[in-house]
Amino acid sequence: MTTKKFLKHLTRTTLLLIALVFIIKFGGPNILRQYVSYGIGNCKNTPILCMQPGENVFTPEVDNEYRDTLVPHDFPKMSISVPKGFRIIQELIKKEYYKKRRPNNKAVIYLLIQEPGAFIKLYPDVKKQGVNDNYEFIRRLTYAHLNQVNNITDAFFLIMKSIFTPDIGNQSTAKMIQFKFNNFRGFINYSMAKPNNYFDCNVSDADGNFYKVYIKDIGGLLDLNNVFTIISTLKPVN
Numbered sequence: 001m002t003t004k005k006f007l008k009h010l011t012r013t014t015l016l017l018i019a020l021v022f023i024i025k026f027g028g029p030n031i032l033r034q035y036v037s038y039g040i041g042n043c044k045n046t047p048i049l050c051m052q053p054g055e056n057v058f059t060p061e062v063d064n065e066y067r068d069t070l071v072p073h074d075f076p077k078m079s080i081s082v083p084k085g086f087r088i089i090q091e092l093i094k095k096e097y098y099k100k101r102r103p104n105n106k107a108v109i110y111l112l113i114q115e116p117g118a119f120i121k122l123y124p125d126v127k128k129q130g131v132n133d134n135y136e137f138i139r140r141l142t143y144a145h146l147n148q149v150n151n152i153t154d155a156f157f158l159i160m161k162s163i164f165t166p167d168i169g170n171q172s173t174a175k176m177i178q179f180k181f182n183n184f185r186g187f188i189n190y191s192m193a194k195p196n197n198y199f200d201c202n203v204s205d206a207d208g209n210f211y212k213v214y215i216k217d218i219g220g221l222l223d224l225n226n227v228f229t230i231i232s233t234l235k236p237v238n
Contacts, residue, residue, distance in 0.1 A: 089108060175189070196217060196218050
């Protein structure tokens with residue numbers, strides 16, 4: 001997905017941020033938080049806005065036996081191996097697919113890849129906050145918290161968090177973790193409340209590429225170890 005196409009989905013966000021400049025200048029952080037909550041939700045109706053990963057960093061080991069059962073798939077710009085029975089789709093980020101369930105209630109995996117530095121181009125001012133690569137951008141987004149919004153940059157990352165987080169089932173039972181293994185590091189938002197599991201994987205590799213792997217696991221067949229093994233198969237394709 002090109003940055004130009006992705007920007008189309010941020011028009012509403014840009015307009016909101018312009019209004020936020022005015023609000024924070026004349027109203028302060030408390031008014032800013034209230035304004036943001038009116039636009040994207042609060043801790044009660046959108047719990048993910050007030051969730052953050054714990055301090056522990058997961059360092060899983062790849063299950064090579066399970067990996068051998070996965071089926072390789074090649075897509076433009078990336079490849080991945082996934083379990084049998086999943087529909088695999090690589091497409092642009094769309095509000096409809098992130099915020100609404102598809103009518104066909106089937107197991108599916110959605111894929112996205114962004115080249116190094118792609119997210120910085122969306123909001124170059126974040127460089128002033130020490131955000132210089134995709135991983136740091138996603139880290140700031142993941143740790144964004146409604147009650148910690150004190151300025152425009154905080155508001156930007158929280159708004160992006162609301163846009164960038166797909167359907168993860170019941171948010172009140174969802175969890176967030178950070179991980180690092182092999183050449184990968186990143187964050188996973190997930191819910192494993194039966195009957196279905198949801199995994200929102202935000203992954204960066206050693207070369208600065210960013211991958212989003214969203215898994216809608218109908219029937220709850222996968223666990224976190226399975227998901228980490230799937231992530232281990234990610235590769236960019238030139």
